Amino acid sequence: MTDQLLLSLVSGIFIAGSAAYLGTLMLSKRMAIVAGPLGHLALPGAALALIYGFSLSLGAFPFVILGIIVIWLLEIRTKLPMEALTAIVFAAGVGIAFLFLPIDKAEAALIGNISQVSIYETLASIVLGTAVFFGVNRSYSKIILANINEDIAKTQGINVKLYNLIYLGSIAIIVALGVDLVGGIMTAALVAIPASAARNVTKSLKQFGVTSGLFGILSAIIGILASKLIGLPAGPLVIIASAIIFLITVPLAKV
Amino acid sequence: MSDVLLEVKNYNVALDGSTIISNINFSVNEGEFLTILGPNGSGKTVLIKSLLGLLPYAGELKWHKKPRIGYLPQGLNQSSVRDMPMTVKDFFALKKVKYEEIFKYLDLVGLESKVFDKKAGFLSGGEFQRMLIAWVLSTNPNILFLDEPTTAIDVAGEETIYSLLGEIWKSQKLTILNVTHDLNIVFARSTHVLCLTRLGHRCFGVPEEILTPAVLRDIYGSDIKFYKHNK
Numbered sequence: 283m284t285d286q287l288l289l290s291l292v293s294g295i296f297i298a299g300s301a302a303y304l305g306t307l308m309l310s311k312r313m314a315i316v317a318g319p320l321g322h323l324a325l326p327g328a329a330l331a332l333i334y335g336f337s338l339s340l341g342a343f344p345f346v347i348l349g350i351i352v353i354w355l356l357e358i359r360t361k362l363p364m365e366a367l368t369a370i371v372f373a374a375g376v377g378i379a380f381l382f383l384p385i386d387k388a389e390a391a392l393i394g395n396i397s398q399v400s401i402y403e404t405l406a407s408i409v410l411g412t413a414v415f416f417g418v419n420r421s422y423s424k425i426i427l428a429n430i431n432e433d434i435a436k437t438q439g440i441n442v443k444l445y446n447l448i449y450l451g452s453i454a455i456i457v458a459l460g461v462d463l464v465g466g467i468m469t470a471a472l473v474a475i476p477a478s479a480a481r482n483v484t485k486s487l488k489q490f491g492v493t494s495g496l497f498g499i500l501s502a503i504i505g506i507l508a509s510k511l512i513g514l515p516a517g518p519l520v521i522i523a524s525a526i527i528f529l530i531t532v533p534l535a536k537v
Numbered sequence: 538m539s540d541v542l543l544e545v546k547n548y549n550v551a552l553d554g555s556t557i558i559s560n561i562n563f564s565v566n567e568g569e570f571l572t573i574l575g576p577n578g579s580g581k582t583v584l585i586k587s588l589l590g591l592l593p594y595a596g597e598l599k600w601h602k603k604p605r606i607g608y609l610p611q612g613l614n615q616s617s618v619r620d621m622p623m624t625v626k627d628f629f630a631l632k633k634v635k636y637e638e639i640f641k642y643l644d645l646v647g648l649e650s651k652v653f654d655k656k657a658g659f660l661s662g663g664e665f666q667r668m669l670i671a672w673v674l675s676t677n678p679n680i681l682f683l684d685e686p687t688t689a690i691d692v693a694g695e696e697t698i699y700s701l702l703g704e705i706w707k708s709q710k711l712t713i714l715n716v717t718h719d720l721n722i723v724f725a726r727s728t729h730v731l732c733l734t735r736l737g738h739r740c741f742g743v744p745e746e747i748l749t750p751a752v753l754r755d756i757y758g759s760d761i762k763f764y765k766h767n768k
Contacts, residue, residue: 309620423630423633426631427631430618436589436591437606438632484622485656486623486626486627486654487627
């Protein structure tokens with residue numbers, strides 16, 4: 283195994299695993315799709331990163347944070363449903379991206395460049411992926427309770443705003459990292475597909491989180507290895523692997 | 538005579554500049570079953586939420602003892618958990634209830650221990666409502682705030698839930714604040730009633746003494762017969 287392949291696999295495992303775990307929370311908040319528009323918003327940042335030659339995730343991060351703040355403020359101010367805000371942010375993100383994105387350099391921004399990931403980016407994936415895992419793990423039951431009913435959570439002494447902030451911060455990190463793995467237009471798949479597949483085959487919260495994480499990791503490994511074997515880009519292959527896992531779970535779904 | 542638990546004086550709640558509750562006075566003694574009665578839009582839920590510290594208020598709100606609050610809000614229905622793979626055990630784990638405690642409370646509401654590993658979203662409507670009552674009791678509260686706890690279930694289920702609540706209220710020596718617009722519940726279960734009307738009139742006392750036909754007309758307007766027959 284080459285060093286580059288090892289770096290790609292390690293990055294992919296940490297990004298996809300923590301994204302899939304976070305995805306179980308996003309699915310239960312009906313927010314799985316939000317990672318999509320945020321990824322689109324990351325595109326201008328990814329474009330800047332490509333022009334000036336720094337990490338895609340680093341370029342994406344400030345734009346994702348901006349997107350989250352915009353959604354958060356709009357939600358408080360307008361109380362519009364999340365799907366409507368998502369549509370607005372999504373369209374704005376794509377519009378801005380196409381103004382800035384140099385078309386000749388668009389490929390990496392659109393489908394990721396995990397195959398060329400550096401040692402520093404790999405270390406960042408390990409550190410940030412682990413941070414997201416523990417952040418989500420520690421706040422999981424509190425966020426679920428607040429999902430079911432925010433007022434009950436408050437009467438239990440839970441600081442709902444703080445946990446929302448941890449949750450949104452985790453989404454920002456995952457989307458920025460996800461741009462490296464699968465590019466700016468498919469980040470929603472990293473959180474939505476493994477979590478949906480896991481929901482089909484599990485009946486408790488613990489199984490849900492563990493299974494989703496494993497599905498995410500498995501997709502990353504299959505996608506990156508397949509890319510090495512057949513010479514096609516890794517990002518789309520990771521998503522396709524994930525989608526195939528989902529399809530396999532469909533007949534097993536209990537509704 | 539039992540001790541005063543909660544005292545509310547000159548109590549006002551305003552939301553977005555409009556007054557919802559104005560100048561209310563009442564008190565709750567330990568062990569009482571107080572029903573907050575009123576038509577839709579009279580501010581029952583707003584009152585409960587402000588008492589719980591979820592909405593701002595003006596006036597005096599005094600707890601004579603530190604309350605251990607259990608709260609079952611309106612509209613906590615099964616669809617909110619059906620999306621998730623969540624067992625009954627998971628549901629209790631959200632409140633960090635110990636295993637053996639869970640079985641104790643399931644037993645108290647007449648649920649078999651085998652529901653423990655079932656998906657909460659797939660219980661029957663009645664079972665789910667019982668589970669919620671076990672859930673609200675599981676943090677060992679001394680006062681329950683229930684906001685229309687039977688809206689999601691049919692009339693027969695409603696009677697079962699209220700007789701269960703009545704039994705638990707007695708056996709656990711609880712204090713209950715219950716919101717409803719159902720007069721039958723008031724007469725059958727409550728020791729006291731606080732009524733709210735959209736016009737801002739109110740009454741407080743023992744149901745049989747204060748709920749005269751004139752007062753009921755004031756609460757519900759001329760619809761009262763129609764209303765009663767439809768419940």
